[in-house]
Amino acid sequence: EAQVTQNPRYLITVTGKKLTVTCSQNMNHEYMSWYRQDPGLGLRQIYYSMNVEVTDKGDVPEGYKVSRKEKRNFPLILESPSPNQTSLYFCASSIIIGAREQYFGPGTRLTVT
């Protein structure tokens, strides 16, 4: 089944404790992206990757890192999480950048206390 998976689905952590949210897609897509969803702000892009070893900042990259060592995986790293990073996070992929249909993962609910 074609899908984007994210882990964990729910995470509660404390300020400053490094964490990684994993994202994996099985569709051989070139383009992958991370978004965060916040009330009243919709979906905002954090980082994106056009292919292996090619990543770039989205609209709200501060406090986040990403890597793309393999085509299928695109982990999101929070080196020192803060409460303002409490949010719902989505990973997405598409066959190429600009494809109208992006495939989203189920989301990761992160709470930083």
Add this chain to the structure above:
Amino acid sequence: DQQVKQNSPSLSVQEGRISILNCDYTNSMFDYFLWYKKYPAEGPTFLISISSIKDKNEDGRFTVFLNKSAKHLSLHIVPSQPGDSAVYFCATRGFNAGGTSYGKLTFGQGTILTVHP
């Protein structure tokens, strides 16, 4: 500065009636406009799109209208069904000054649609 705005946080409609979801955008550097649908505990899924050179696109019960002069996009669902209850995001796909698409999707805030039986 939000380039794509959905000014109605929520909409409630009776089953069988029309649902109209609205979206406004603030510049013209977009070549496609899209709607995504999101159920609770799931990621958004692509619903329908329209090219900037068209003013209407229809797919079954879903029709998207584009009014470029007003910089306004709307999604009509007719007839509405309880299973349509979800959050709807409009999105734009941007292109650069050279006219080639760079493909960034920019999403609005979302509108919660509730269809009552």
